[in-house]
Amino acid sequence: MKRFCVNCGIEESATTPIIRGLCPKCYTEIRGLVTKPSSIELEYCKVCGGIKVHGKWVYVQNAEELRETIEDFFIELLKPSEDFILEDIEITFTPYEDSPATINLFGKLGGTKISHAITVNVSWKASLCPLCKKVVGGSYNAVVQLRYINTDSEIERFVNSIVKEFELWIKEVKPVKNGYDIMLLDASLAKRIAEAAKRKWQAVRVMESYGDTRRTSSGLRVSRFYISIRILNFKSGDYIVVNGIPYTVVSFDGSWLNLRDSSGGISRVHIDEISRNLSKYRVRKSI
Ligand SMILES: [Zn+2]
Ligand SMILES: [Zn+2]
Secondary structure, three states, X not given: OOOEOOOOOOEXXXXXXXEOOEOHHHHHHHOOOEEOOOEEEEEEEOOOOXXXXXXXXXXXXXXXXXXXXXXXXXXXXXXXXXXXXXXXXXXXXXXXXXXXXXXXXXXEEOOEEEEEEEEEEEEEEEEOOHHHHHHHHOOOOEEEEEEXXXXXXXXXXXXXXXXXXXXXXXXXXXXXXXXXXXXXXXXHHHHHHHHHHHHHOOOEEEEEEEEEEEEOOOOOEEEEEEEEEEEOOOOOOOEEEEOOEEEEEEEEOOOEEEEEEOOOOEEEEEHHHHHHOHHHOEEEOOO
């Protein structure tokens, strides 16, 4: 015997299953595919645009990432009815502006594919994320002292990529003689930058130290983490003074330096030797 929808009377068919006495259309109208709040509030950072979802701050780089984050948020929030399998959602909303969001639900009801749109009012609450709070408060707790012998496009690319990747955590990038001081909110990022430099150049000397010890308003003693990254990118023509004797760099292949003294004698020195005893050497780049 064929079954019918008790609400609209439509007969059961391959495309119209009857679920709990209702066709998909009436099921959706009467029982609903999901339980949802009529409105939600999203907290966002007015400085960086990060948003707080399920108690955690998520940092988004662009509108697409924001949409994905909001979709993930709703997927967790919406509770599908026991007959509905929620497979995906697609959301249309106005970022950072109180407005209704349209959520397209995609899934299966009684074994049949179904899509249905619902709306939820979204209100946005402006606040400050912990990182931006620190920036606004003016405190940074790590400094990368990036130094090099010769400035070249590789150095520029490296600095640009760091600034791009860690933008949210960088308080300031200050150009100094033969390098940059990069003020960071987080010491672990300073170490990551040093690792990145070591991967890029073979001849890098890294030294870590602490300084600027001070007391916070809560009485805590804090120090700033300093990491000095010295990129030994010698080029032919650079001058280097070893034990008081000046040499000219003839060539450098990333590992070995060929040096010429004033009488034309050539000596070969490994970069590790220079790196280990850097304080004993005086280095001047070619002009
Ligand atoms: Zn019906
Ligand atoms: Zn922020």
